[in-house]
Amino acid sequence: MASELSTESYISHHLTNLTCGHVPVNEKAGITESFWTCNPYMVDYMSFWAFHVDSLFWSIALGGLFVFIFKKAIPKDIDSNTPPKGIQNFVEMSIEFVEDNVQSLFGSVKNTLIAPLALTVFVWILLMNLMDLVPVDFLPVLAGYIAFSLFGYNAETGSGVEWLTSSDSLYFKVVPTTDPNITLGMAFGVFILTIYYSITVKGAKAFIAELTLHPFGKWLIPVNFVLEMVNFIAKPISLGLRLFGNLYAGEMIFILIALMLFFSSIPVGIIGFGLHLVWALFHILIVALQAFIFMALTIAYLAMAHETEEH
Amino acid sequence: MEINATLLAQAVVMIVFVAICWRYVYPPILAVMHEREKKISDGLEAAKKADDSLEEAKLAFDKELDQAKAKAAEILDKANTRASKIVSDASTKAEVEAEKIIASATTAIENETNNAKEDLRQQMSDIIINTTQKILGDEISKEKHEDILKKAAEEL
Numbered sequence: 057m058a059s060e061l062s063t064e065s066y067i068s069h070h071l072t073n074l075t076c077g078h079v080p081v082n083e084k085a086g087i088t089e090s091f092w093t094c095n096p097y098m099v100d101y102m103s104f105w106a107f108h109v110d111s112l113f114w115s116i117a118l119g120g121l122f123v124f125i126f127k128k129a130i131p132k133d134i135d136s137n138t139p140p141k142g143i144q145n146f147v148e149m150s151i152e153f154v155e156d157n158v159q160s161l162f163g164s165v166k167n168t169l170i171a172p173l174a175l176t177v178f179v180w181i182l183l184m185n186l187m188d189l190v191p192v193d194f195l196p197v198l199a200g201y202i203a204f205s206l207f208g209y210n211a212e213t214g215s216g217v218e219w220l221t222s223s224d225s226l227y228f229k230v231v232p233t234t235d236p237n238i239t240l241g242m243a244f245g246v247f248i249l250t251i252y253y254s255i256t257v258k259g260a261k262a263f264i265a266e267l268t269l270h271p272f273g274k275w276l277i278p279v280n281f282v283l284e285m286v287n288f289i290a291k292p293i294s295l296g297l298r299l300f301g302n303l304y305a306g307e308m309i310f311i312l313i314a315l316m317l318f319f320s321s322i323p324v325g326i327i328g329f330g331l332h333l334v335w336a337l338f339h340i341l342i343v344a345l346q347a348f349i350f351m352a353l354t355i356a357y358l359a360m361a362h363e364t365e366e367h
Numbered sequence: 368m369e370i371n372a373t374l375l376a377q378a379v380v381m382i383v384f385v386a387i388c389w390r391y392v393y394p395p396i397l398a399v400m401h402e403r404e405k406k407i408s409d410g411l412e413a414a415k416k417a418d419d420s421l422e423e424a425k426l427a428f429d430k431e432l433d434q435a436k437a438k439a440a441e442i443l444d445k446a447n448t449r450a451s452k453i454v455s456d457a458s459t460k461a462e463v464e465a466e467k468i469i470a471s472a473t474t475a476i477e478n479e480t481n482n483a484k485e486d487l488r489q490q491m492s493d494i495i496i497n498t499t500q501k502i503l504g505d506e507i508s509k510e511k512h513e514d515i516l517k518k519a520a521e522e523l
Contacts, residue, residue, distance in 0.1 A: 073373075075371075077371065077372075102371070104371050104372055105371070105372045106371040106372060106373070107371070107372055107373050107376055108371070108373040111373060111377075112373060112376055112377065112380070115377060115380060116380055119380065119381075119384040122384070122388075123384065123387055123388065123392055126388070126392045126393075126396065127391065127392050129396070130395050130396050130399055137406075140403075147396060148396065148400055151393075151396055151397065151400065152400075168389070169385075169389055171393065171397075172385065172388040172389040172392070172393040173385050173388075173389070175388060175393065176381075176384050176385045176388040177381075177385075180381075180384065235373065236370065237370060237371060237373035237374040237377060238373065238374075238377045240370070240374050241373065241374040241375065241376070241377025241378040241380075241381065242377060242378070242381050244374060244375075244377075244378045245377075245378045245381040245382055245385070248378070248382075
């Protein structure tokens with residue numbers, strides 16, 4: 057850690073994403089032509105077309121890990137005569153768990169997409185949440201050193217990436233689910249599926265009727281539409297923000313506890329160590345619970361898209 | 368904390384992963400699980416069937432055993448009856464035979480006795496006639512006094 061690091065900069069360092077994006081022309085700021093950059097000082101000038109590279113990296117890496125584990129768990133030459141062992145047991149247990157949940161929420165409706173979707177969402181979010189249990193400084197500092205040693209700016213030769221002047225100038229957030237873009241992105245995916253199945257299963261007419269003829273009947277269609285729309289839009293937003301809020305708060309507390317270790321006297325540091333342990337243990341519960349809630353709600357929303365309400 | 372294109376990227380990534388899971392990851396695992404489930408339930412059913420047939424076989428065995436026992440007892444009974452009958456038959460026969468033998472022996476003895484008596488009588492009459500002839504000369508002959516001799520012999 058650099059000596060000039062303050063409490064404030066430590067926290068903001070941990071809460072800022074590594075962002076690569078498009079900076080449009082901005083006369084006020086003296087930007088005369090648009091360009092793409094990962095420079096953290098340009099974040100404020102970036103347009104919508106900016107990507108949180110760290111979040112997406114971990115998201116894809118953990119999603120890939122999920123696919124890899126679940127694909128490897130069942131070897132190609134396996135048949136039903138081989139007793140399951142090791143990771144296969146875990147994989148089958150997860151699938152049974154998901155199937156049970158889908159069965160209880162979905163009932164008789166047969167849709168082969170729902171269970172794999174629920175499984176992916178559950179395991180993926182669980183893995184992303186679990187990144188929260190990696191001590192807050194390990195991976196960002198490691199990533200900073202690697203990035204600096206590979207692309208660091210050398211003032212003498214002028215080589216390397218201009219803004220990467222030290223290993224601290226790289227922001228790197230490790231827990232994708234503490235990024236609202238990630239959680240809302242997944243909620244958005246669920247939202248799209250909800251609309252798709254609403255239209256294909258119920259039919260466009262029934263879907264529109266559901267949004268407009270309820271709760272006040274056909275004479276108050278605009279009011280109905282506004283009310284139902286709020287209800288309809290609130291679902292994915294609450295789905296995404298719930299996960300984000302829980303994990304963000306958890307991450308925040310980890311950062312504050314980490315502050316006790318770095319910026320205080322030794323006794324406070326020891327207390328902080330104990331607190332970190334307690335919070336990590338408690339956080340395991342949140343990690344699993346939030347993954348489960350996201351999965352259960354995903355199934356529930358899709359179940360709603362499959363059944364025609366009766367008024 | 369701003370919302371940006373990361374959201375869209377994540378939605379796309381999610382759809383890709385869900386599609387991969389849906390198409391390539393989930394079905395083979397589920398297939399193996401279902402197949403094994405079926406195999407286990409089949410096995411359990413077969414075990415139950417085997418149990419049932421064992422029970423049946425036991426019952427049949429017991430029944431057969433009882434029948435065999437009953438039959439054996441019957442045969443034994445019959446044999447006993449038959450044996451005693453044979454024995455009693457044999458003894459009856461033997462008694463009858465013995466009586467017969469005794470009877471024929473008695474008859475033979477009687478015949479012998481009668482023959483002996485006849486002989487004796489014959490000899491006696493001969494002796495008497497001879498003696499009388501000697502005493503009375505030839506006045507008396509066997510032929511002349513046939514009647515008297517016969518009478519005497521009968522009296523003897």
